[in-house]
Amino acid sequence: MYSDAELIAAIGSGDQLNNAIFFIYQQYSQTIQSFILANSGTPPDAEDIFQETVVTFIDLVKKGKFRGEASVKTFLTAIARNLWLNEMKKRTRSGIREKAFETRRDGIEMDVSQYIANREVKQQFLAVLGKLGEPCKKLLTLFYYENLSMKDIVHHLPYENEQVVRNKKYKCLQALTELVKQNPVIANMVNQQTD
Amino acid sequence: MEGRNEQLLINYLDRTLEEKEMREMEALINNDQETRRQWEFLQLAVEAVEYSAIYDQVAAVKENFRTIQPAEVLQPSKKGVRVQMRTLRRVAAVLLFCVAGAGAYKYFSVSATRVYQEAFIAYTLPTTRGQATITDIEQAYRQQEWQSVIAAFNTIGTSSLNDNKTLFLAGMAHLQLHQYASASTLFDQVLANNIRNADDLYQDEAQFYGALTHLANHDTQQAIALLTKIRADKGHLYHEQAARIGNIDLQILKIKGGR
Numbered sequence: 001m002y003s004d005a006e007l008i009a010a011i012g013s014g015d016q017l018n019n020a021i022f023f024i025y026q027q028y029s030q031t032i033q034s035f036i037l038a039n040s041g042t043p044p045d046a047e048d049i050f051q052e053t054v055v056t057f058i059d060l061v062k063k064g065k066f067r068g069e070a071s072v073k074t075f076l077t078a079i080a081r082n083l084w085l086n087e088m089k090k091r092t093r094s095g096i097r098e099k100a101f102e103t104r105r106d107g108i109e110m111d112v113s114q115y116i117a118n119r120e121v122k123q124q125f126l127a128v129l130g131k132l133g134e135p136c137k138k139l140l141t142l143f144y145y146e147n148l149s150m151k152d153i154v155h156h157l158p159y160e161n162e163q164v165v166r167n168k169k170y171k172c173l174q175a176l177t178e179l180v181k182q183n184p185v186i187a188n189m190v191n192q193q194t195d
Numbered sequence: 196m197e198g199r200n201e202q203l204l205i206n207y208l209d210r211t212l213e214e215k216e217m218r219e220m221e222a223l224i225n226n227d228q229e230t231r232r233q234w235e236f237l238q239l240a241v242e243a244v245e246y247s248a249i250y251d252q253v254a255a256v257k258e259n260f261r262t263i264q265p266a267e268v269l270q271p272s273k274k275g276v277r278v279q280m281r282t283l284r285r286v287a288a289v290l291l292f293c294v295a296g297a298g299a300y301k302y303f304s305v306s307a308t309r310v311y312q313e314a315f316i317a318y319t320l321p322t323t324r325g326q327a328t329i330t331d332i333e334q335a336y337r338q339q340e341w342q343s344v345i346a347a348f349n350t351i352g353t354s355s356l357n358d359n360k361t362l363f364l365a366g367m368a369h370l371q372l373h374q375y376a377s378a379s380t381l382f383d384q385v386l387a388n389n390i391r392n393a394d395d396l397y398q399d400e401a402q403f404y405g406a407l408t409h410l411a412n413h414d415t416q417q418a419i420a421l422l423t424k425i426r427a428d429k430g431h432l433y434h435e436q437a438a439r440i441g442n443i444d445l446q447i448l449k450i451k452g453g454r
Contacts, residue, residue, distance in 0.1 A: 058249050140244045144244045174201065181245060190236065
């Protein structure tokens, strides 16, 4: 069992992250998935939205954007609600179901829309990483996500020495950046920001 | 130039540049639009790596969680649905119980005696203006002296057997005294006289009160036969009264009478 503060600390620490994710599933999956199901979602919808909610939450905590302004449960529920509303908007253009859904929102609900902005871009992140290939994805993940040094990476991957890893990592990041540039959704977002 | 810039940007990102190079790169990002664009794409690439890693990690834990607690996670909806179905089943069971209970109550509460009591209305002799003579039977009946009615009927003798009015009033007196067998005989006599004489004097009255007498006497089948006839005849004097006895009540009486 984690308190909210302990959970945030566990997510930040890295080595406790799996336990923290498991705890989130244990504590909140039932409630939040039931909420999706109660609002026209199917069981796969509920699972997917909850997974995306957890990913979004952890991403925000890691970036220091969750400052405990609400309880974890409230925050997760608000993210899930926004993600599902966003998904429904994407699926139906009529707006009828959205309207009915929105009327059920209570007044105390927090606004997390800023945190799930560029949801489509996030989904494109997964797509470009899929195109990159497993060796590069693994190398970049170890370096940028696991924060391993070149020396440590040599022990994890079949490369001769640190210099080979360094060169390989450079090429991989270059290739990924190129894929990101070529992705129309991501490029469009960057163009809007720089114009 | 772009390749060198890219290399420098990656080094800047990884913080492997010297302090002076870091400041120069920072200035370039701030002042050169193309470099800034490159920098943004590079940052997004790293962000993509981090997001994808979190996604994969959550997916892995999710699979683990599903393996450990498959019933709760794989079919989360079922719990909600189960709860709803359980609630629905409970409501249905309660409704079924209520319907069954109401049915059972109805079945056991409907009896020939009860139907008789609910359908019975006192027969009142109409006032006849300027009538020259009022018989003893009529006099006694108006005063609701049932024994006197019967006594008067008995004193008349066999001649009264052809007088449907006297027969009917005597029958009603017996009915009021719960002497159902005697009442039934007299009402039947009225009906027989009408058949014989091709007449209809006190026909409707004898049929209706004859049916009630059969009910009171638990001759259910005979009562139902008469009531069915009256209910089918809209011109019958007692059609309304007979129709007030419900179909279900009649069916229950039929079932009970058939056992």
